[in-house]
Amino acid sequence: MVKALNLALLQEMERDPDVLILGEDVGVDGGVFRVTDDLQRKFGSQRVIDSPLAEAAIIGTAVGMALYGLKPVCEIQFSGFAFQCFHQIENHAARYRMRSQGRFHCQMVIRMPYGGGVRALEHHTESEEQFYAHVPGLKMVIPSGPRTARALLTSAIRDPDPVIFFESKALYHAAKEEIPEESESFPIGRAQVVREGRDLTLVAYGAMLRVAREAADVLQAEDGVETDVVDLLTIAPLDRETIVTSVGKTGRAVVIHEAPKSFGPGAEIAASIMEGTFLHLEAPVRRVTAHDVSFVGFAREKANVPDVARVVAAARETLAF
Amino acid sequence: MVKALNLALLQEMERDPDVLILGEDVGVDGGVFRVTDDLQRKFGSQRVIDSPLAEAAIIGTAVGMALYGLKPVCEIQFSGFAFQCFHQIENHAARYRMRSQGRFHCQMVIRMPYGGGVRALEHHTESEEQFYAHVPGLKMVIPSGPRTARALLTSAIRDPDPVIFFESKALYHAAKEEIPEESESFPIGRAQVVREGRDLTLVAYGAMLRVAREAADVLQAEDGVETDVVDLLTIAPLDRETIVTSVGKTGRAVVIHEAPKSFGPGAEIAASIMEGTFLHLEAPVRRVTAHDVSFVGFAREKANVPDVARVVAAARETLAF
Amino acid sequence: MPRLILEPRFHVEYLSILDSEGNLDASLEPKLPPGDLKALYRAMVLGRRLDERMVRLQRQGRIGTFAPIKGQEASQMGSVFALRPTDWMVPSFRETAAMIWRGWPIEKILLFFAGYVEGGQPAPDQHDLPITIPVGTQLPHAVGLAYAAQYRGDDAVVMAYFGDGATSEGDFHEALNFAGVWHVPVVFICQNNQWAISVPLKKQTHSKTIAQKALAYGLPGIQVDGNDVLAVYVAAREAVERAHAGEGPTLIECVTYRLGVHTTADDPTKYRAQEEVAAWEQKDPLTRFRAHLEKKDLLEDGVEQRVDEEIAEAVRRFEATPPADPLAVFDHVYAEMPPHLRAQREDLARWLREGAAPGPAATPTPPGATPMRGQRLTRR
Amino acid sequence: MPRLILEPRFHVEYLSILDSEGNLDASLEPKLPPGDLKALYRAMVLGRRLDERMVRLQRQGRIGTFAPIKGQEASQMGSVFALRPTDWMVPSFRETAAMIWRGWPIEKILLFFAGYVEGGQPAPDQHDLPITIPVGTQLPHAVGLAYAAQYRGDDAVVMAYFGDGATSEGDFHEALNFAGVWHVPVVFICQNNQWAISVPLKKQTHSKTIAQKALAYGLPGIQVDGNDVLAVYVAAREAVERAHAGEGPTLIECVTYRLGVHTTADDPTKYRAQEEVAAWEQKDPLTRFRAHLEKKDLLEDGVEQRVDEEIAEAVRRFEATPPADPLAVFDHVYAEMPPHLRAQREDLARWLREGAAPGPAATPTPPGATPMRGQRLTRR
């Protein structure tokens, strides 16, 4: 997935001189995950900027650049360090269009690695999408593999609104996929049904999509259950239509995410399903998520994050309801 | 409500020399809303500290004080400026107990005025409880009037965990209520059923409780509908038992809050109701909330925030479902 | 080798040209044409008179909380006067005089403080950011604008305003540090008015001056008499010229005083002595500059009346503003309205249209209606 | 009056006692008893050897990402040595040597980097905060601790560590500003190792030194040769004594160098020249101090072996740690477990107990198991 993201950045920078990159270690080092590798050599240090170590100023200066008409793509080194700039995101990036009644807007992307699975330290494994999803004016995108990553990063860069773009660390190297040479984009705000079935809907995104797909395989093989798998791709604005259409058909849903359960994204998805298709619901929407605990350490991470077995078990309970 | 809060602070400071107050303008000025009025004169400027203008350092130094064993009560002047310190809250206040495996913890309260209704500028009218409710390790409390404010602030100060304490600006002067002389506390994590009925459950908190109660009056008077009104008081940890018991009885619920709808607190409440009492639900849980828009300006505020008429209309639709 | 003193050593300059006794250092006096001096004076008077008018409007409940500038007219006008229209101006929330100079219509400012989002919209050709409420957060925006101008090869300087209290915020620090590393054309104007609401400078920072904070970023910093419009102008002009010449950012500390309330929700008698205010009233920037112009025989008759008429006109236009259309709240959340907002908008429209027990939701208060004693209700 | 230079003027001192050529300024040499000198040396050797061992453990997949201290032993040990046990130590994430000196068992440090939350638990009587990962955020905690000590009337000083990169963060600024205003007993130790991952100091700030940043807060700031353990000690001791005496905070910049990788996930050949590293290797703090002790005839035989044995013992204890009990994740979220966590805990317990297709969820990797090439997987 790292290469796919790098390709999207490269092609958008070639296409549009207003696109620039800003963040800690994004230049000479090419980013600690190498997503921006080689871009500074190609585009110069004025366009791929190794910033000082200050997240609020990275976002704050990017807001200024965007107000001027540039299209900064910021990297926050890990999503766990983005609360340092949350005020700049919520107070300004998300609001400048409203505040200036359209005179200004912030066409900017804020990329950050999120999630667990790489035996990392505190603040390097969390899944904070909910905090952005709840902020009006932001878009919140999480691709599930190389191809969607490349297509959605392209769309995010072209999107006139600020986009928070989460990249799963677990997928950076694990996920492999052919991607076309030619630039490809995918509409933000649209979910994808990546597997069709009539018995149950699984809703997932990011690294959890793989878990959902494998659970669907198990359910098919062991229980003969046919599953719709919805890859959200955009968390906010949420594509309620696709979700509700699916659950309207299947009558049962399990939502999966790495974020803690309470007041998490699964709650909105469940509530939206209830609002959208109450009379077709055969069972309560189940949430398979991380527990409501703080940092657990990677020695215990696997017990905390959803896996195939837990999803299968939840699906079976939902089917048996 | 201002006096009630002031009384809780006064009595807890008299009771416990480890309690101190920290924030912008909390001392000489007594707070911009006068909640800490006269306390610096009584307890001195070492215990009621007029801090420099820096929210992250207010919370960060309070974390340090709490690690030492003091019990700081911080004031953030308006909840709209708390994202400046969100990293200190999420990275540290909420996690020190886990990180140090119980060797340290942060017994601290973070008070902030929230919500609209006072013809105020941008960042002075928002309702950000969801951001705190989703963070494991934090407690999130919102009283609905003078008496609950005093009792819950007392509990919050005595609570060994960090408590985010939202105070409705609309209630500061509007709400009047007799409160007992003697110190009074109310358990955090417990909701209150403040009106009983069997037809419908209204769930609300903070300034919206009054709206819920008045809507219940209208429903009773005009429709003969009997309503359970649940005053949440604690948003997180959510008292699912009280909510679910009520809806298990009534079969119908409307949730009301000032925060934007999508990925908001109402989603968790709705999802928890579905999980807890799916088979007793006669209608989808309705959410009456602010729209998913950024700052609207006080000239348009009333069109954005729930009012009695909108709640009544939503209740009628729920009852007719 | 031991206990070496590192070179270079540091110092901070202080600039004053026309002091409160009316003494003028002619050797430093900027050679401003009479028209400019008159324009400066008029803008300062406008700032002062508008202030007074707005406080009254607030007391009548016709606008909401508002932050007066009284006493800071020289700091604002002396600095903003050094900008070209193609330069950028980044205000905090207390730069009414400078904003009007930059082309903001007075009625927009009134609309802003009456709770209309329309009041935050700069004209399409205006190089100005709208008011920023969260203290200090606008400073990285200024640095980003300057970076962008440099990146595009545009010859534009950015001037950013903030108060003494703002220097305590992390954003101030990060912005000045980025500006130093990036060597961008920004002029940071600190209006050190001695108070951040009730907190005096000595509780705000242990540094003796704000200007010396520039040393932390390797930037030039200068302290000026902020009630001396000539000194402020000279320092600002130099900084702006250096910035245009590619010589990077500057921090200017204008030593001034907030003569009035912090905002209309504030009661300064709680925290400061009347004697202190009285002492600063002796240093009033308007009186001083007026006497200077008088000496130069540049004082025109009737400036005050003409300014008052301009204000009255603007207030009339403001009061003629139609009631705010609630549906507009959905317009500028995103470039394109997503489905959930379209749905919410339709709901609200139906609600407003069908008039079914709309209650207060559907009847937003037009400005001027339901006057209320704003002060207590707004902040207390 | 005009263009006055404000008093006081400022400067920053530089302190060096034992330079890399082995020259000693005897007039500045601290009068440390031989036992102290030996203890200092041993602690520095321990830091160095443990580093090497931990890098190997990481490469074998037995611990996760880890930040080595090689080259910074003098900065750490010279400073922490000036503390009493009742003083407080606030680390960032690169103070292994100083942490061990303060009483952290080596196996706890290994546990920490093996992903066990147990590794972050200080002993009940230890006045130390655990490692803080987010850069600079620990600095306000240090100020708060110092305030609390002062409030309680305890005679305790707080020493806080951070890197050159951390000085760009807003939290650094706010913490130093609060410390100045509150006049609390904190010693800020900046280990300026020239790099923040791939970002060199000159891209981090335009100020010539870190020490001069103290001027922004009205604090004393001093730059010391951070590879000279004697100079670091003298500066730290002075600052600690001043703090104990109620004379407030100090900023100490230790000029040093990170000889190794930023963390085990880092590849420094991408961003810095081997010659630069080689030049700094000539200034190795260990070599220099060793030669000094040799001259004083204080070098004991077998220090390295004894240190290695201590490390080997600790590694053995670490590897004997039982697998992490997943249910412990619920224990320290709140003082009392709320109902929803009790329910989640019961769910997980049932899941683990009933073994129903538990999959990887129920079988957390014990340390030492499933060795993997940590580097790529951990950060790339």
Ligand SMILES: Cc1ncc(C[n+]2csc(CCOP(=O)(O)OP(=O)(O)O)c2C)c(N)n1
């Ligand atoms: C981040 C933030 N915190 C708190 C406030 C509330 N507040 C508004 S103005 C002010 C004081 C500002 O002082 P200063 O920077 O000196 O500017 P002045 O008001 O004196 O012009 C405060 C605390 C705010 N607007 N933003």
Ligand SMILES: Cc1ncc(C[n+]2csc(CCOP(=O)(O)OP(=O)(O)O)c2C)c(N)n1
């Ligand atoms: C707030 C935050 N942002 C980013 C990071 C990622 N990160 C870890 S260490 C580091 C560089 C730190 O540099 P410096 O302060 O000089 O300390 P050093 O690593 O050199 O000891 C970065 C960017 C982090 N841990 N915290």
Ligand SMILES: [Mg+2]
């Ligand atoms: Mg001020």
Ligand SMILES: [Mg+2]
């Ligand atoms: Mg460093």
